[in-house]
Amino acid sequence: MRKNKIIVVDDESNLLEVFKRLLDELGYFPILCNDGDTAFKQFLANQDTDLIISDLRMPGLSGIDLLKKVKEISPETEFIIMTGFGSIENAVKAIKIGAFDFISKPFQLDKIRISIENALERSNLKKENSFLKKQIKDKFGFEGIIGLDYKMIQIFKTILKIRNIKSNVLILGESGTGKELIAKAIHTNSIFKDKPFVTINCSTIPKALFESELFGHKKGSFTDAVADKKGLFEESDNGILFLDEIAEIPFEVQSKLLRAIQNGEIRAVGSNKIKKVNVRILSATNKNIKKLIEEQKFREDLYFRINIIELTLPSLKDRKEDIPILINHFINKYNEILNKKIKYVANQAMNFLILYDWPGNIRELENFIERAIVMDIDNIIDVDDLPKTFKEFTKVDVFHDIENTIIKTLEQTEIETITRALLQTNGNKSQAALILGTNRKRLARLIKKHLIDMGQFDSPPHFDPSK
Numbered sequence: 006m007r008k009n010k011i012i013v014v015d016d017e018s019n020l021l022e023v024f025k026r027l028l029d030e031l032g033y034f035p036i037l038c039n040d041g042d043t044a045f046k047q048f049l050a051n052q053d054t055d056l057i058i059s060d061l062r063m064p065g066l067s068g069i070d071l072l073k074k075v076k077e078i079s080p081e082t083e084f085i086i087m088t089g090f091g092s093i094e095n096a097v098k099a100i101k102i103g104a105f106d107f108i109s110k111p112f113q114l115d116k117i118r119i120s121i122e123n124a125l126e127r128s129n130l131k132k133e134n135s136f137l138k139k140q141i142k143d144k145f146g147f148e149g150i151i152g153l154d155y156k157m158i159q160i161f162k163t164i165l166k167i168r169n170i171k172s173n174v175l176i177l178g179e180s181g182t183g184k185e186l187i188a189k190a191i192h193t194n195s196i197f198k199d200k201p202f203v204t205i206n207c208s209t210i211p212k213a214l215f216e217s218e219l220f221g222h223k224k225g226s227f228t229d230a231v232a233d234k235k236g237l238f239e240e241s242d243n244g245i246l247f248l249d250e251i252a253e254i255p256f257e258v259q260s261k262l263l264r265a266i267q268n269g270e271i272r273a274v275g276s277n278k279i280k281k282v283n284v285r286i287l288s289a290t291n292k293n294i295k296k297l298i299e300e301q302k303f304r305e306d307l308y309f310r311i312n313i314i315e316l317t318l319p320s321l322k323d324r325k326e327d328i329p330i331l332i333n334h335f336i337n338k339y340n341e342i343l344n345k346k347i348k349y350v351a352n353q354a355m356n357f358l359i360l361y362d363w364p365g366n367i368r369e370l371e372n373f374i375e376r377a378i379v380m381d382i383d384n385i386i387d388v389d390d391l392p393k394t395f396k397e398f399t400k401v402d403v404f405h406d407i408e409n410t411i412i413k414t415l416e417q418t419e420i421e422t423i424t425r426a427l428l429q430t431n432g433n434k435s436q437a438a439l440i441l442g443t444n445r446k447r448l449a450r451l452i453k454k455h456l457i458d459m460g461q462f463d464s465p466p467h468f469d470p471s472k
């Protein structure tokens with residue numbers, strides 16, 4: 006385990022000796038300094054220092070100045086001020102600008118030990134908090150792609166891992182799971198983001214035109230070819246070509262596509278010249294591509310070329326815990342677009358929405374919220390606002406069994422979501438309510454209901470004169 010680092014600064018070397026013995030004994034890692042300037046230099050070299058115990062009046066940088074400079078760089082580092090007789094006012098000043106505690110000299114070892122332990126506990130808590138906050142930022146989603154689900158987080162991580170490599174990626178997943186969104190995120194998060202990103206939806210191209218779309222054509226090579234045309238491979242040279250719905254590519258074209266990917270060579274329709282291209286291929290499909298290979302509708306060798314990295318997006322019914330945050334995300338989005346003020350989804354309606362299987366996945370959920378917001382009159386999405394199909398779907402026999410487990414996850418999600426919002430706002434309820442799309446009063450009620458401990462969120466340093 007890592008030892009807590011503690012810098013002690015005082016111009017009396019006897020005192021430093023005492024501290025060294027005490028801190029060694031307690032299992033900490035002490036760094037001893039004779040004046041404020043040295044202490045600051047030591048701090049710069051050891052920015053993970055947990056605690057600084059400093060004299061107030063010293064040659065060079067004073068205790069107060071040291072405190073200010075350190076806090077600017079690392080608010081998590083705690084400070085204990087030592088004062089000589091009669092300088093309590095300065096000690097209070099130090100507390101007001103962020104010191105954790107002060108002790109007056111001469112002091113009892115026991116007292117200083119307790120103060121050190123308390124300060125370290127607080128420093129550790131703060132570090133945990135800021136770690137959590139960082140995690141939450143990433144976790145709520147990734148650039149507008151919402152997902153707390155484990156599988157989604159793995160996908161976000163992969164996107165970051167492959168930022169600077171040009172491997173081909175195949176994105177799988179049911180319709181509406183966000184394949185196109187992920188493809189775009191792969192581009193914008195890569196170091197090639199300034200290079201072209203060209204999309205072709207393979208399901209919309211007539212069979213006869215495929216080759217010319219991909220590789221271009223020479224004027225006169227067929228009836229409609231009135232001029233030379235560049236193909237999409239050339240358009241996306243040095244960048245990304247996104248082949249959406251790749252399973253729809255006609256079998257005859259697949260071998261030519263394979264050659265283009267494999268050798269980086271293309272030949273325009275009606276031309277006998279070969280051109281070199283350097284294109285990274287992203288592709289997506291909601292089809293079962295392995296089955297298509299078995300049925301000999303998709304070339305296996307092409308499959309191996311395009312799926313150097315394979316991402317499978319989970320269906321919404323397999324990431325139900327994401328439903329409430331997605332709903333919140335779309336409520337905010339469509340409130341803004343449609344200039345409405347929908348506040349939240351009533352509890353019972355939310356249960357239905359979580360129970361529903363969403364065969365159209367996130368697209369279906371997004372469309373539902375948009376429609377509900379357009380139609381809504383009382384600013385709350387309630388059971389009455391749900392289509393009949395939802396309610397019928399959820400009227401299965403196992404409803405009650407499921408309900409119990411769902412309500413549990415719903416509660417859990419509620420607690421987690423509220424906690425995250427409070428962490429983001431350092432415990433400010435009004436701001437947290439804004440993030441959550443609710444009001445302060447309702448949030449306060451939920452905090453009470455879930456017994457959420459407000460003490461765990463950052464609060465400004467305070468001074469308890471009774472200590």
Ligand SMILES: Nc1ncnc2c1ncn2[C@@H]1O[C@H](COP(=O)(O)OP(=O)(O)OP(=O)(O)O)[C@@H](O)[C@H]1O
Binds near residue numbers: 150151178179371
């Ligand atoms: N995780 C997400 N967070 C927020 N919005 C999402 C998320 N996933 C998908 N969406 C939204 O859902 C809609 C459908 O996503 P997208 O078009 O990327 O799905 P798809 O998998 O390509 O679907 P299809 O197979 O039908 O082409 C889009 O409006 C997209 O912005």
Ligand SMILES: [Mg+2]
Binds near residue numbers: 184185249
């Ligand atoms: Mg798509």
